Amino acid sequence: MREAIVAHARDAGPVECCGLVAAHEGVPTRVVRCANVADTPAVRYRIDPREQLAAFRAMDDAGEELFAIYHSHPATTPYPSSTDRGEAFYPEAVYILVSLRSGEPELRAYRISADPPGSAKAVREVPLRAG
């Protein structure tokens, strides 16, 4: 999974890549590359909503659930920006960030959620297993 996300980030180069990770019973099964349809993809990401719809349907059909949402920061740290926090609407998912700011890709994973609902969103780093 880590290799697939890093490969996507490298392929996207100077623009932010984005995608999903599906899981079956909590175990990640596959990485789904999605198109970044943001107006300024070098500094923003927005997963193509049609691809999101297709991914949700495919996960449903396969008995999978959403595990993670990933995107790259081509030139900055692998930490959720204020925009990343503000636009995080999936408390059930892990948010994976991959930074390519140095030669060695850095991956970090977070939960971004408002608990209780409606309160300010908090960011909590979670361990990312190898594999």
Add this chain to the structure above:
Amino acid sequence: MAVTVRLPGALRDAVGGDNKVTADGRTLGEVFADIERRHPGFRERVLDEEGRLRTYVNVYIGETDARTSGGLDAPVPQGSEVMVIPAMAGGVR
């Protein structure tokens, strides 16, 4: 007319924790109003102050993007599935 409304992501909080609800209505606006009756507060999560779909919320009625088929006036055929999908987005600016 009953339709299934699926709500992945944070919107499930607005309907008591389920990611799927059944609702009645012939248009998207009627379906949302029906959900609001049972789950007060839902409407403001998906609509802005002027009653339009929030920019970060995408709605599909079957395969049709509700924004391109009338917004809240979009027809919702009986038995169809409505997906209310929060955007997956962010950025360093």
